[in-house]
Structures are given as structure tokens and as C-alpha cells.
Amino acid sequence: MIKPQADASLGAASNPRPVEPSLCDEPHPALIRRDTRIAFFGFYGRHNFGDDLFGYLLQSISVKTLGIQPWIVGASCAQELTHSFHLPVAKSLWARPGAIGAAARSVTYVVAISRAKAAIFGGGSLFGANASLPFARLIVNVSRWFNRPVAALGVSAGPFATPERRDAFAGVLKDIPSIAVRDEASVRAVAGCTGSAPANLKDLAFALPAIYTPKRRPDDSRTLVVSIHLRQYMDTVLAILADVDSRRLVDEVLFASLDEESVAVTGDIARLFSPSNVSVSRFRYGDSITEVVDLLASATCVVTSKLHGAIVSFVYDVPVMLFCYQPKCAEFLRDNALAGPRETQPLNHDCIRHVTELLVRGRHEQGYSSAEWHLDQFRDFIAGMGKKGNSTGAA
Structure with missing residues (x-):
């Protein structure tokens, strides 16, 4: 039975977890494997299930990819997010509104890029109506300063409220060589901005059944x-x-x-x-x-x-x-x-x-069967970014 609502409730994890570094701090150096670090950027750390799910999926896909160590930058303290990246000095200010919160997040982004070998915008509407243009520009520009390859995976582009906003995001998108979007409308939006159609690998959650087998409720109640x-x-x-x-x-x-x-x-x-x-x-x-x-x-x-x-x-085939x-x-x-x-x-x-x-x-049993294909596509994309990161000679 699903447990009733409880504010800030602490429950047992729904699946066993390996022993990992602290949930919300940078991993201890002794525990870091000799893998390629990739920093993932999105609307993480806002206690929104959809955005936290992106972090979980990117982490899970990365650890299934040989030689990749993911950093989910700014991730919430969800039980499953064992590869988050926060600066201890900025963590308490992460969700603050205004200039203080923006500064804490910006410093964290810069440090994460400097210590990683590649940067990926991961999941969500990061180039659209409610997206932050300064955030997108910061990740692209800082990646360029540190000679880190940058990409976008599982993102939406558009719709843009004004031609000026479209042109501003077009400048950002042109500076991201590898883009994989999550819907056909985004394919058209990116093609319109850059002149080149991106791959449509669909939403990151399309790989979820290949990553996690849910615990079903034991009773037959509807x-x-x-x-x-x-x-x-x-x-x-x-x-x-x-x-x-x-x-x-x-x-x-x-x-x-x-x-x-x-x-x-x-x-x-x-x-x-x-x-x-x-x-x-x-x-x-x-x-x-x-x-x-x-x-x-x-x-x-x-x-x-x-x-x-x-x-x-x-x-999961639920109507x-x-x-x-x-x-x-x-x-x-x-x-x-x-x-x-x-x-x-x-x-x-x-x-x-x-x-x-x-x-x-009612539900159609096993009507959805593409999860393994999507998982392979996402793994290939992340592995490719890992190779690009190594080729730059980044520390």
C-alpha cells in the first residue's frame, strides 16, 4: 500500500543502493574511479519529480556506460541521486531566489565544468519559453573557456515567445555541436535556429523500464x-x-x-x-x-x-x-x-x-517495448561525449 502523505517524510529506498559518497556533496577523492567525469546541467535541485527523474536517469545511464562518471550538478537530496555535485559553501544557498541564489548556482556550475571533461544539458525544456537564457549562455561560454565539449540530450527547444528570444537561443544552440531532442517540434525548432536537424531520441524517461523495475501494489484494488x-x-x-x-x-x-x-x-x-x-x-x-x-x-x-x-x-503501460x-x-x-x-x-x-x-x-500488458533501444541510444550519446572529453586533454 502506498504510504500516506507526510511532509518531508523519510522512507526506505525503493531499490537497493550501492555504497556511495555523500548524497549532496562532492565525492571523497578516495572513492572516485578513474573514469571520464561528465557534468550534467538542468533544472535539478528544485524538488520537482520530473527534473529529479532526469537526474536519476542520466546517472543510471552513465553508470551503465563503461568509463563514465556522472555528476548531476545541483541535484536534490533524493535517495537515488548518489552522484550529485554541490559545492559545500554554496549548497545551502542553491534554491535561494534572487542574486544570492543565482551566484551560488553560477559558481557551482563553473567549478563543475572546470573539474569535468565534458558538459551536457540533460533533460527538460532548457531552450524554450520558460528557460533561462543566462543559464544556457553560462554553460556554453564556460565550457568554451575551459575547452570542454558541450552537448544537449533529451531536451526541448521552443516554442519561443518572440523572434528576439528565438534569435538569442539560436546563438546558444549554434554553439552546441551535439544535440538530441525529445520531440518532433523541437527537431523543427532547432533546425530553424541552426539550419541542421538534430536527432530525436525522445524523452529520457523512455528508457526508464530498462533501468528500474517498479514494485507493484500487492492487492487488486483499482x-x-x-x-x-x-x-x-x-x-x-x-x-x-x-x-x-x-x-x-x-x-x-x-x-x-x-x-x-x-x-x-x-x-x-x-x-x-x-x-x-x-x-x-x-x-x-x-x-x-x-x-x-x-x-x-x-x-x-x-x-x-x-x-x-x-x-x-x-x-509502464498505464492508461x-x-x-x-x-x-x-x-x-x-x-x-x-x-x-x-x-x-x-x-x-x-x-x-x-x-x-x-x-x-x-484497462492497461495493455507489455504495450511499450522500446526502453532497451532508448537506453542504448542514450548510452551511445554519453559515451561519445566521454571520448570527446578525453580527446581535449582536459585534466
Whole structure:
């Protein structure tokens, strides 16, 4: 049974871990292998399940790649993130807003690049509408200063709000020789900026089943997992829940908060929902990435506005309804031929009908079978960057 929500809860890891250096500090020199260090950069350390999942995946893929030692720069203190990189002097300031936090992160980035042999932007919307242009420029420029090769893997590019922002990111993308994106829209965006189409290796989470086997719930109860982080979907979700409850399509509704934005919204939906036939429980992402994977993989159906709630469900063959609050969500549905409303604000009855169909149809056992292929592609990409790093003669 999934444990109930607990603030800052500490649970056992969902899979055994080898003895590793401190979770959030630089590894002790005596424990460092003679491998090629690659520093990975993204939106890590924000206690967001999707971004923490990228760190876990990049770490796992790297350690499966001969001769590679990953540094997940700024990673959260999740149990599974055993190869994080932080500067002790800057760690406590990492998540601070404003100039102090920005300075702490920037210094950490510079030191990580100086000590690694290559830099990789890893996972997420790092070159788009809400991305940080100064962050992208800093990684590219510092890598150039230290003569480190730089690449991007599993990222999104675009959409760009203005031509000026597009042109600014175009300058960054042109300075990244190796780019592998995660959707077809990003292929077009990068090609438009650089004149060259990148590889589309898809999202890093597409390799997850080849890396982690989830722990399934022992009972046969039918569980609908709900994870919503935007208030604009509250009324629609409540309509879905009322219909599911009245028709007894599930036994349990589990409200899951996968980031800080989700806590208030999902909590409000849980308080407003008055069930007649189903039980209700709550879960909050704490310090275990794989615990969330276990939860999603055991669901009968998932209703979410979180892209990586949807992707993780998809790769473990769990039916999912994804609210498409931004283009990358609709692109995920379209690229993978998944049904469901793709409007930003879909009609209630369309959502109710779609969730009903998912619950009646149920999961397709072993419908997703591409994880090993994606794992091999990601490993090859990272191994190639390791060779480039060694060829530069970096210390």
C-alpha cells in the first residue's frame, strides 16, 4: 500500500543502493574511479519529480556506460541521486531566489565544468519559453573557456515567445555541436535556429523500464491517481471524479503531489471531492524518486497535468489522461499516437468520456517495448561525449 502523505517524510529506498559518497556533496577523492567525469546541467535541485527523474536517469545511464562518471550538478537530496555535485559553501544557498541564489548556482556550475571533461544539458525544456537564457549562455561560454565539449540530450527547444528570444537561443544552440531532442517540434525548432536537424531520441524517461523495475501494489484494488498542478483544471477533475465515483469504476482515488505547485492544487481538489463509493488517500513526493514510479506504475489510470506523470505512466503501460496546458504536452500525445483531448482547456464531457474509456479498456500488458533501444541510444550519446572529453586533454 502506498504510504500516506507526510511532509518531508523519510522512507526506505525503493531499490537497493550501492555504497556511495555523500548524497549532496562532492565525492571523497578516495572513492572516485578513474573514469571520464561528465557534468550534467538542468533544472535539478528544485524538488520537482520530473527534473529529479532526469537526474536519476542520466546517472543510471552513465553508470551503465563503461568509463563514465556522472555528476548531476545541483541535484536534490533524493535517495537515488548518489552522484550529485554541490559545492559545500554554496549548497545551502542553491534554491535561494534572487542574486544570492543565482551566484551560488553560477559558481557551482563553473567549478563543475572546470573539474569535468565534458558538459551536457540533460533533460527538460532548457531552450524554450520558460528557460533561462543566462543559464544556457553560462554553460556554453564556460565550457568554451575551459575547452570542454558541450552537448544537449533529451531536451526541448521552443516554442519561443518572440523572434528576439528565438534569435538569442539560436546563438546558444549554434554553439552546441551535439544535440538530441525529445520531440518532433523541437527537431523543427532547432533546425530553424541552426539550419541542421538534430536527432530525436525522445524523452529520457523512455528508457526508464530498462533501468528500474517498479514494485507493484500487492492487492487488486483499482486505483485512479490524480496529480494536478494548475487551478484551471480543478472543476474538470472534480467532474471526472464525480462520474468515476458514481459508476464505481475504481476502488480508490489517490491524490499525488509531484512538486511544490501540486501540493495546494491537488490538496484543494481532494478537499472538495466528496466520495460516496471510493476510498481516498494522498501522497506527496518526498525523498524517493522510485517511490513515485512505483505509485504511477501500479495505478489503474492516471489523470494529470504533469508531463512526467504522463510519460512514466505511458512507459509502464498505464492508461493516462494528460491535460495539455502547454504545447509539449500535446506534442507528447501526438508523437506517440495517444488519444485524449489536446486543447488547453478541454470540455468536461470530453474528459469524462476519455477517462471512462481508459478505465473500461484497462492497461495493455507489455504495450511499450522500446526502453532497451532508448537506453542504448542514450548510452551511445554519453559515451561519445566521454571520448570527446578525453580527446581535449582536459585534466
